[in-house]
Amino acid sequence: MSIQPEIIIRPDGAVVQQAAAEYVATLIQKRVEARGAFTLVLAGGNTPRGLYQRLTDEPFHSQVPWEQVHVVWGDERYVPYADGESNYQMARESFLMHVPIPQDQVYPIPTHYPTPHKAATIYARMVEMTLEMGEGLFDLVILGIGADGHTASLFPHHPALDTSEDILVVAVENAPKPPPQRVSLTAATLSRAACVLFLATGAEKAEAIHATLHGPPDPYRWPAQRIQPPAPAGKMVWFVDSEAGEHAGVDRAVDRHHG
Ligand code: 6PG
Secondary structure (H helix, E strand, O other), rough: OOOOOOOEOOOOOOHHHHHHHHHHHHHHHHHHHHHHHHEEOOOOOHHHHHHHHHOOOOOOOHOOOOOEEEEEEEEEOOOOOOOOOOOHHHHHHHHHHHOOOOHHEEEOOOOOOOOOOHHHHHHHHHHHHHHHOOOOOOEEEEEEOOOOOOOOOOOOOOOOHHOOOOOEEEEOOOOOOOOOOEHHHHHHHHEEOOOEEEEEOHHHHHHHHHHHHHOOOOOOOOOOHHHOOOOOOOEEEEEEHHHHHHHHOOOOHHHOOOO
């Protein structure tokens, strides 16, 4: 049994980012209150930048117990951290430099090893340790989606999709979205989440969102379909703007929070 995603539609990108920030901040507060820690998996790409920036603003900067948050990444481009394409750099500049998450609780994917395969093997240990903090689940996994339906660095029809279930982190070669070399948590690992939050804006994402949510099961063509938090306790929420949600034929009946 897969869980029923919640779809939250907002008129435009700015309002979506604010709504997502409110959701994330509240979730961190609740789970830290309940168990004293929070494990957060960050998304890359451009869309989450707005969410991350809002989390550094008040009231979230003061309200959220940042000192109890542990951070890993869902994927990384295999470039130096100083590279403009680095997901670590984007999160550091827009978010991590501006909130008091202890540096030794931030675990970037290493990109200095000779190959992404070596980095994937090393990072798997960090992922395992982070999962153990949450009895086998991340508290929150934030993901984006590409117009082609990829999520993290899991691309349609890519050999990396066939990684065996016991592998937590996979090296990705020849990614269709540059840079070509990447490291990604597998779909099975990204699914080990108490909550998965997809964030997407813009008409170019509409087809992928519709196919992922409402199309026939085709997890090779639409890899985001592979992301399935554990039922019944797992949650999945999509924050989309009207363009991404409207053209996607998203079932507005499940939109309980239309702004
Ligand atoms: C990456 C991301 C990727 C991203 C989507 C959407 O490293 O490229 O992890 O999965 O989330 O490509 O990217 P945008 O947010 O830039 O549209």
